[in-house]
Amino acid sequence: xxxxxxxxxxxxxxxxxxxxxxxxxxxxxxxxxxxxxxxxxxxxxxxxxxxxxxxxxxxxxxxxxxxxxxxxxxxxxxxxxxxxxxxxxxxxxxxxxxxxxxxxxxxxxxxxxxxxxxxxxxxxxxxxxxxxxxxxxxxxxxxxxxxxxxxxxxxxxxxxxxxxxxxxxxxxxxxxxxxxxxxxxxxxxxxxxxxxxxxxxxxxxxxxxxxxxxxxxxxxxxxxxxxxxxxxxxxxxxxxxxxxxxxxxxxxxxxxxxxxxxxxxxxxxxxxxxxxxxxxxxxxxxxxxxxxxxxxxxxxxxxxxxxxxxxxxxxxxxxxxxxxxxxxxxxxxxxxxxxxxxxxxxxxxxxxxxxxxxxxxxxxxxxxxxxxxxxxxxxxxxxxxxxxxxxxxxxxxxxxxxxxxxxxxxxxxxxxxxxxxxxxxxxxxxxxxxxxxxxxxxxx
Amino acid sequence: xxxxxxxxxxxxxxxxxxxxxxxxxxxxxxxxxxxxxxxxxxxxxxxxxxxxxxxxxxxxxxxxxxxxxxxxxxxxxxxxxxxxxxxxxxxxxxxxxxxxxxxxxxxxxxxxxxxxxxxxxxxxxxxxxxxxxxxxxxxxxxxxxxxxxxxxxxxxxxxxxxxxxxxxxxxxxxxxxxxxxxxxxxxxxxxxxxxxxxxxxxxxxxxxxxxxxxxxxxxxxxxxxxxxxxxxxxxxxxxxxxxxxxxxxxxxxxxxxxxxxxxxxxxxxxxxxxxxxxxxxxxxxxxxxxxxxxxxxxxxxx
Numbered sequence: 143x144x145x146x147x148x149x150x151x152x153x154x155x156x157x158x159x160x161x162x163x164x165x166x167x168x169x170x171x172x173x174x175x176x177x178x179x180x181x182x183x184x185x186x187x188x189x190x191x192x193x194x195x196x197x198x199x200x201x202x203x204x205x206x207x208x209x210x211x212x213x214x215x216x217x218x219x220x221x222x223x224x225x226x227x228x229x230x231x232x233x234x235x236x237x238x239x240x241x242x243x244x245x246x247x248x249x250x251x252x253x254x255x256x257x258x259x260x261x262x263x264x265x266x267x268x269x270x271x272x273x274x275x276x277x278x279x280x281x282x283x284x285x286x287x288x289x290x291x292x293x294x295x296x297x298x299x300x301x302x303x304x305x306x307x308x309x310x311x312x313x314x315x316x317x318x319x320x321x322x323x324x325x326x327x328x329x330x331x332x333x334x335x336x337x338x339x340x341x342x343x344x345x346x347x348x349x350x351x352x353x354x355x356x357x358x359x360x361x362x363x364x365x366x367x368x369x370x371x372x373x374x375x376x377x378x379x380x381x382x383x384x385x386x387x388x389x390x391x392x393x394x395x396x397x398x399x400x401x402x403x404x405x406x407x408x409x410x411x412x413x414x415x416x417x418x419x420x421x422x423x424x425x426x427x428x429x430x431x432x433x434x435x436x437x438x439x440x441x442x443x444x445x446x447x448x449x450x451x452x453x454x455x456x457x458x459x460x461x462x463x464x465x466x467x468x469x470x471x472x473x474x475x476x477x478x479x480x481x482x483x484x485x486x487x488x489x490x491x492x493x494x495x496x497x498x499x500x501x502x503x504x505x506x507x508x509x510x511x512x513x514x515x516x517x518x519x520x521x522x523x524x525x526x527x528x529x530x531x532x533x534x535x536x537x538x539x540x541x542x543x544x545x546x547x548x549x550x551x552x553x554x555x556x557x558x559x560x561x562x563x564x565x566x567x568x569x570x571x572x573x574x575x576x577x578x579x580x581x582x583x584x585x586x
Numbered sequence: 587x588x589x590x591x592x593x594x595x596x597x598x599x600x601x602x603x604x605x606x607x608x609x610x611x612x613x614x615x616x617x618x619x620x621x622x623x624x625x626x627x628x629x630x631x632x633x634x635x636x637x638x639x640x641x642x643x644x645x646x647x648x649x650x651x652x653x654x655x656x657x658x659x660x661x662x663x664x665x666x667x668x669x670x671x672x673x674x675x676x677x678x679x680x681x682x683x684x685x686x687x688x689x690x691x692x693x694x695x696x697x698x699x700x701x702x703x704x705x706x707x708x709x710x711x712x713x714x715x716x717x718x719x720x721x722x723x724x725x726x727x728x729x730x731x732x733x734x735x736x737x738x739x740x741x742x743x744x745x746x747x748x749x750x751x752x753x754x755x756x757x758x759x760x761x762x763x764x765x766x767x768x769x770x771x772x773x774x775x776x777x778x779x780x781x782x783x784x785x786x787x788x789x790x791x792x793x794x795x796x797x798x799x800x801x802x803x804x805x806x807x808x809x810x811x812x813x814x815x816x817x818x819x820x821x822x823x824x825x826x827x828x829x830x831x832x833x834x835x836x837x838x839x840x841x842x843x844x845x846x847x848x849x850x851x852x853x854x855x856x857x858x859x860x861x862x863x864x865x866x867x868x869x870x871x872x873x874x875x876x877x878x879x880x881x882x883x884x885x886x887x888x
Contacts, residue, residue: 212608212609230607230609231609233609233610233612233615234608234609234610237610237614237615237618240618240619240622241618244622245622246619246622246623246624349615350615350616350619
């Protein structure tokens with residue numbers, strides 16, 4: 143536990159150092175593509191919280207000066223599968239982004255969608271010592287949260303305090319300085335496979351880069367695809383990726399649930415490839431050009447030329463109707479959405495005040511997805527495109543860049559995590575010295 | 587046996603090569619990152635070229651012969667520009683000088699015409715010519731057409747001074763103009779004698795002009811003891827003038843002369859050294875005559 147604590151703190155310090163230098167890269171390692179944005183932090187930094195722009199989540203602080211994406215290699219289901227290939231993909235994306243930015247980047251913040259994230263809700267409660275809540279009390283209440291058994295080979299990715307309660311009052315964002323007796327906190331913890339995160343760190347290190355932060359891509363894409371009201375009132379962000387579909391639930395501007403379904407757009411391509419017996423590249427092309435989810439009478443008449451290179455003329459010159467393509471795609475998407483539904487059910491999504499569903503990620507560009515999702519997930523469904531940030535090229539404004547953009551927001555304005563708070567006195571080595579001081583104060 | 591219904595040959599393109607991997611090699615990746623490092627970039631773009639250029643120049647100039655050749659070429663080039671006909675001076679024209687003075691100037695300013703105007707040291711030549719006694723003021727200018735024009739003003743001789751060594755002409759301020767062989771070369775100029783007379787020429791000129799207006803027989807002025815003047819008249823009469831107020835004293839004597847015909851008497855000198863107490867000295871004959879006349883008168887009266 144303390145090892146992770148230290149690793150996360152080291153990453154946080156590295157991020158601070160990178161912000162000081164002004165340049166940091168964000169890296170979205172997906173199954174379909176690897177996207178890299180280079181950010182320069184030179185914007186008006188000095189907006190205080192008081193003048194009404196503090197809630198811009200730090201977007202005004204940075205500018206995208208380099209953006210590149212490349213076809214991903216060596217990544218399966220959002221996890222690194224072949225180290226060398228993944229490293230080459232990262233190198234490609236980073237090099238072209240660097241070339242566009244004309245600046246050398248040493249620190250990256252990465253996100254990935256796989257590694258089977260699991261959500262835990264933690265609760266802790268203490269007595270407030272001196273009447274008013276101090277930093278130490280917050281550290282103690284966070285330390286008092288009972289650590290669930292996350293299992294061997296698992297690692298904590300996010301541990302965010304989402305709620306504080308002081309006596310009978312709940313829903314406090316910042317209880318410091320308030321008077322009370324019992325302080326309780328709720329914390330949301332996301333654990334992932336340790337090996338996946340270690341592989342990621344290793345791949346990044348092999349590219350001569352320093353890892354300055356890791357985030358779950360479900361969390362990152364929700365940061366950019368959900369608008370502020372949705373984050374406040376309760377919404378789920380479904381990130382349709384190539385290899386995995388991320389689910390994250392937000393309430394009161396905190397992520398309260400994250401999960402991922404290891405099914406994605408690549409499976410649709412594989413289905414098409416098998417169903418039409420065409421190469422994968424051609425199936426991908428058919429999916430992106432003719433793909434859809436709701437068949438109409440017109441689609442029966444729209445014939446698609448299927449060409450391939452096997453040498454068998456009869457096989458190479460076929461036509462299928464668009465309805466056939468939709469007929470292959472739709473069951474797979476339904477399956478994915480059913481799994482997402484299961485996740486949302488287990489998260490208690492139906493109890494949220496607002497049940498907005500936001501679909502994002504490359505897969506959300508499939509026509510008719512919002513209609514299908516509203517049948518399976520709930521009535522309020524919309525397609526989410528990422529927030530517009532300064533300097534982002536037009537090519538990177540689509541929903542497939544939601545997690546990259548969200549990650550840059552995450553870099554500019556990170557959520558407080560467990561390791562950002564003070565170490566409680568009882569755990570630190572300063573304990574004995576403090577005891578002496580307290581004894582002196584009380585007896586003299 | 588050939589099959590009857592042969593499938594037509596399908597022209598197949600050769601199997602497409604594996605799609606090119608755009609990934610940079612590890613080496614290329616590192617090189618690019620290094621190139622984007624500011625210090626490396628500035629060293630490669632500025633430092634190394636600057637060093638190479640300075641090293642090449644230094645190496646080239648380290649050979650003495652090369653340096654000599656370069657400086658020789660430079661001097662040759664400079665010469666070739668200086669000696670263009672536009673810059674050459676062919677003639678010196680001297681204006682406002684007498685013939686002798688012009689010859690003197692040509693002597694002391696030895697120029698081998700034609701000469702480039704870059705080689706002429708005009709301020710130096712102005713100084714040299716200005717140092718001549720006979721020259722009051724000199725200007726030199728190079729006119730288009732290669733003419734060095736010397737315009738000068740000569741000093742006007744105002745008095746003749748017989749010093750201990752030589753007979754010289756002086757201008758109105760006492761500056762030497764030139765030597766004279768005999769006094770008769772300039773008979774119309776006042777004549778001065780004695781040491782230190784050249785330092786008080788203006789005073790001497792005013793005294794002389796006052797004297798010559800009234801007296802026809804003025805010989806000149808003698809400076810006595812480098813402090814005061816004696817006016818010398820033909821016939822040996824001297825008027826001894828005081829150190830200060832010499833002109834007033836002289837006017838007083840001249841007024842006496844006009845009124846009483848003083849200077850026509852048989853006098854040796856009129857001593858005005860103390861203006862309050864003028865003293866007359868008679869000549870020996872006059873004294874004898876006077877004495878004789880007085881004796882006669884006394885005897886007659888007796």
